[in-house]
Amino acid sequence: MKVRMQITKDPEIRFVSHLDYLRAIERGLRRTDLPVAYSEGFNPHMKFSLASALGVGVVSYAEFVEIEMAEPVSAEEAVEQLRNSLPKGIRILAADVAANNEPALMAKAALTEYEVSVPAGGQDLLDKVTNFNNAKTLIYKKPAPKRREGYKEVDIKRYLDSVEYKRENGNDVFRFEIKIFEDGSLKAVDVLTAMGIDCSMADVRRLGIYRENHGGMLRV
């Protein structure tokens, strides 16, 4: 059986890399007495997985971890033990148990919801947002992943139709949902950068991950 949890990556640890975040969970698990399953062989590792790599600097309230157990445990027990063993910036929001062969939660993920806020400049950005929402296509030269040259042309509108916008406490705040396709998805800053919004000070937060057609949030 496996225990599935929705956990956070809070603002205080947003700059922890994906691999380091993964290891922090692993260490958290080892601090508990939970019967976590290990792989066989020379280099035994804990059997757990974390869905989707989050960019460094992005806060998330919707990370999904699946932990295989060698013996049955209840979700309550797992949460109880792990809660105080994780660094403060990782909180458990929800948990359930499932069979080992149950497909990974993320396999069904279709939408990611983000909120991005940037310090407001002099201008209101309503025009830019309206233009974007009305546009049929918006071609964006997406920079290649780190350390590689070049870019890839993508149509931002393939991934989302519209962006919500408001001004709040001196910030421009955007909320939108990006579709996940089999060939990948977009980063939140790609969307805003394509719209011509300066993202150097952007505070990006992943709010949730949803199943197809909003068949409910991937919460367990």
Next chain:
Amino acid sequence: MEDLTLDILNNVEHPARYTGGEYAGAIKKRAAVRMALAFPDVYEVGMSYLGFKILYHLVNREENLAAERVYAPWVDMEKHMRARGIPLRTLETKQVLKDCDFVGFTLQYELSYTNILNMLDLGRVPLYAKDRKEGDPFVIVGGPCVFNPEPLADFFDFAIIGDGEEVLIEVLRAYEGWKEAGSPGGREGFLLRASRIQGIYVPKYYDVRYFEDGTVADVRPSRDVPKTIYKRVVTDLDGVDYPTNPVVPFNTIVHDRIMLEIFRGCSRGCRFCHAGMVYRPVRERSKEKLLALGKELVKNTGYNEISLFSLSSADYSQLPDLVHTMVGEMHRKRVSVSLPSLRIDSFCVAIAKEVNAVRKSGLTLAPEAGSQRMRDIINKGVTEEDLLNAVTAAFENGWKSVKLYFMIGLPFETDEDVLAIAQLVRNVQYRYYEVTGHKGCQVTASASVFVPKPYTAFQWFGQDSVAEMKRKQFLLKDALKMKNVDFQYHDAHTSVVEAVIARGDRRLGQAIYNAWKDGARFDGWSDQFSFARWEKAMADAGLNMDFYAGRQRGEEEVFPWEHVSPGVARAYLASEWQKAQKGELTGDCRRSDCKGCGVCQKLGVKIVDYGLKERGESVSESKDADN
């Protein structure tokens, strides 16, 4: 005040170095006394340092006292901080260094000294002790290089000499009392109080006079303070609290595992070794204590590896027993046990295999020198046969590669001694062929340039010139052009600067300042180091590198560091220096008779070794040694 904003953190390497929030960090919002434990290198290096884990724990468990961590920002971050006027803060409660009561630096290596100045500057603390006013923090130094603190004497207020566990708390409590009493006498009032605590050195209470030739004439106290400051020693390691709940980093750090100190000190007596002299005598923790600590550490940290740490872990009196029991206990959580280094003569396959029971790591051995003559000069006490036996056992048990550490530029070294390193590497490879019938044993041979250190038998030795070092490196490189051999060495220039500072005096403060002002940072990182900058810094201070590094020192010469002492007698070091020239060996005092270094008698301490209960007796028979 400005702080590290998202755009800055998005544009530096490893941003999590600067943001804290790690598991088990001690956040004490209110404390009567707040100290920054400042490590003058990047986070990943500093977080690996056991000494600060210990002090962090001991201070934070005390009511009203708080210890916080701060590391040197890497050059990319420094640029952003200076451009926006952002000060250096601690990781826990984000205190600017100037707002702490104490800023304590550990002196681990000489090439980190410019980082100390840089951190003080970024933390808004006046660099020179004489410029600090009421309300500024007291800047403290400690750690192994504190046995010659003189090059930094202008910059720190006082130094803690020796084991810090007990004395640091005494200092912080004394400060608390002084503050509660209304800070009588101002800064000076506290310094005087501090100077009465044993093991505390206040440099401004000592005057140095020089001869015309530049050597030290004498060092004399200008106040009612001891003529020589002897180090503090923790006599019973089982009795001091060990950090069983250390901060667990997110970033991958240099030693990313549990570090369990199994004993302190080493009395093998290698003549080049600074640590072997300044951490005497050997004091073990008991096996029972270590097993209990190990369990607790795994439970609290979640690490999957535990390193049995010391200067020479294979010398632990009950090692096989300890390793075997620990490996068994750790298996359920797949925690592996490792030893940081294995000595050649005590290399034991049974242990080597067991410590790799869960994970296979490389085999590293340190013959230090290539020829027997040279190994005798440095008192390494191992033979080529010891080495070949060790690798034979390793090869028979499946190891296919070995890493060998050597030094070049040692006293009395000839070209034959240098070339003997290549021959030794060849013999190791041939032994692999004999054992396995295959060629292709991978050997990594690393040769560092020897740097003479204070309080060693080689403190008199004039270091090789850069030209000579380079010639020897070239010789060896040429001789090691073999298949499957990787030869590693580094820029000889860094060793010269290290040697200058290691045996420097107070006048070097000006050179360190000049180098820092001219942009010196992270001198221990070859991509940041500039020899030209140091040459200029020295010249502008009116100093000569050769005087400090290359000059053979006179037998009777007063050294700049002798008023701060680990208790080792000068007469003993002089006799070791004599014996080196004759290639005579000195044995280990750990489980045999006292060799007269003087530490035990001078400091009233003794060896703690569980392989030898009645050590007290042989110590009392020991030769009388005095400084």
